Amino acid sequence: MTPISKLIGVQSAMIGALALLLGTAVKAEEAPSRIVSVGGAVTEIVYALGEENRLVARDTTSNYPAEALALPDVGYIRRLSPEGVLSVNPDFILAEEGSGPPEAMDLLREASIGITEVPGGFTREAIGARIETVAEVLDVPDKGAALAAKVDAEIAAALFSVTGDHQPKVIFVLSAAGGRVMVGGANTSADAIISLAGGENVATAFDGFKPMTEEAIVTSEADVILMMSRTGDHSLTDADILAHPALGQTPAAQAGAVVRMDGMLLLGFSVRTGEAIATLAKSLADVSG
Incomplete structure (x- = not known):
């Protein structure tokens, strides 16, 4: 033994x-x-x-x-x-x-x-x-x-309220610790909620939550940056986003189109998901015009 x-x-x-x-x-x-x-x-x-x-x-x-x-x-x-x-x-x-x-x-x-x-x-x-x-x-x-x-x-x-007139390109940023950007790819809660709210996830070339290269972030031309509301070491301010060598070059950063939501509401897929879809859909419409 x-x-x-x-x-x-x-x-x-x-x-x-x-x-x-x-x-x-x-x-x-x-x-x-x-x-x-x-x-x-x-x-x-x-x-x-x-x-x-x-x-x-x-x-x-x-x-x-x-x-x-x-x-x-x-x-x-x-x-x-x-x-x-x-x-x-x-x-x-x-x-x-x-x-x-x-x-x-x-x-x-x-x-x-x-x-x-x-x-x-x-x-x-x-x-x-x-x-x-x-x-x-x-x-x-x-x-x-x-x-x-x-x-x-x-x-x-909530789904009925999603018009579908405009499908903004969205990048979900889980974290950017050390400058490395972790995003939500295909087959994730982030990908699903973005789609339900009428957005297009730009990170579907891979599954799961993974790092995305700076080149891929820039060429994604994301209209909206989506994140969880966080504090402390995991927080990322608008200034941090704009200063990032890749995120800062996206149309989202240039326009200040950043959406933050409570993580469990956004990604939990539980009893509040209707609220999450409606809230995110409105936010995407508001910031992407």
């Missing part, structure tokens, strides 16, 4: 012992009542269903509604600590697809914690499936069906 295997074995045993002490095993016949919600989209759904009284903790990305911030924070969605999760004595974990790391999720399963991975995706259908999955775990299927219908109607109304 390697040292790493021994360490995992010891940690697993410790987690199991802690789970027994805390009494965290779920009784199959009971709906969970002490839930850790991992993923901002999932947490928003729980609140929208009116079942927030069952939450005992949340992850760092769960910052809406504001009331959620009063819950204990068990860490970032992809860097969860099993010990931290178990410390709040949960009987269930609702985890957005991709939560982890995988070994942490495995240890929590070994501790007899029920876990449901809530499916991802960036479509109306995916949002409905996400809502229904959460509602099923909470044993409130009727509430789930009603919420899914309401959210879908809001998305439909």
Whole structure:
């Protein structure tokens, strides 16, 4: 047995012992009542269903509604600590697809914690499936069906308001740390929301969030620069954009056509996506003329 295997074995045993002490095993016949919600989209759904009284903790990305911030924070969605999760004595974990790391999720399963991975995706259908999955775990299927219908109607109304008369070219900038510009490519939440709001993503030559070369940024001739509202080291002011050797040369920077939105609203694909589409569509129209 390697040292790493021994360490995992010891940690697993410790987690199991802690789970027994805390009494965290779920009784199959009971709906969970002490839930850790991992993923901002999932947490928003729980609140929208009116079942927030069952939450005992949340992850760092769960910052809406504001009331959620009063819950204990068990860490970032992809860097969860099993010990931290178990410390709040949960009987269930609702985890957005991709939560982890995988070994942490495995240890929590070994501790007899029920876990449901809530499916991802960036479509109306995916949002409905996400809502229904959460509602099923909470044993409130009727509430789930009603919420899914309401959210879908809001998305439909927002899409109806997108005129399509003008399709501005949009670049979503995730970060520009060290001068390297990370953008949202194809098959990302950024790409999907830009398209739904009537824009054209200029970074579809690749999948995922990746660096874009300065030459590609300049030749993209983006009409609008889209970013999340951020503070601190991750913030990027209009002056920073204009001073950047590539971003500063885009029509967007020259015209001051920069749109900033709350990250979870913009990219969450949850119960507020109708609002996100309508807000972004209006912003694109306002700044791109």
